[in-house]
Amino acid sequence: MSTDLTRRHCQPLEGHPAMTAAEITQHLALVEGWQLAGGFIEKRYTFPDFHRTIGFVNALAWIANAEDHHPELALSYGHCTVRFNTHSVNGISINDFICAAKVDALLKTGA
Template sequence: MSSELAGKRCLPCEGGVPSLDADAVQAHLKQVSERWEVIKDGKAIRADFRFKGYAKTTGFVNAVAWIAMNENHHPDISFGYNTASVLWETHAVEGLTENDFICAAKVDALVDG
């Protein structure tokens, strides 16, 4: 899925701004792949990924970490032999911001080419 979000950069967020409301979350969700689901009562998005072996899984995790460092927006990542889960949320606002969806779109671009 191609998304304008993947071409954007995250903006610094130190709090003091509102998180996205439910309508904005749904609008942003339409701009990322269907693998992303809203969790934690609308305060986070998560996607699960499967790979063919540990090397591909760790390569993916490292690539997501590189995206996170470049965007200065850091997900929770858990992984095993051939699975990985990525969770984005903006802790400073205790909810979702456009930054979360920008990073999700960048992960989509990584996986889907």
């Protein structure tokens, strides 16, 4: 089902409400390994070295720019934690799950 999310694109959501707790739970089931943490959805990715970590971050940056939806990142040698929320709705939105699915797809396609 996350494949369906990868086919969608982020939309402006000003004036729309944030997802409810039930909607967030439902959507978390569509993106493996993502969890709710402090008003964000987040996932930690691990890599064998810094070079691959930065390659992942660069590919993720391309997605974020294309979707105009930008995560918070925490990275170090061999890992990167990605956190999404939607400032315009003051919470979690479908845009966060669209981007989460697209970031996951990076590793499934070998990008």
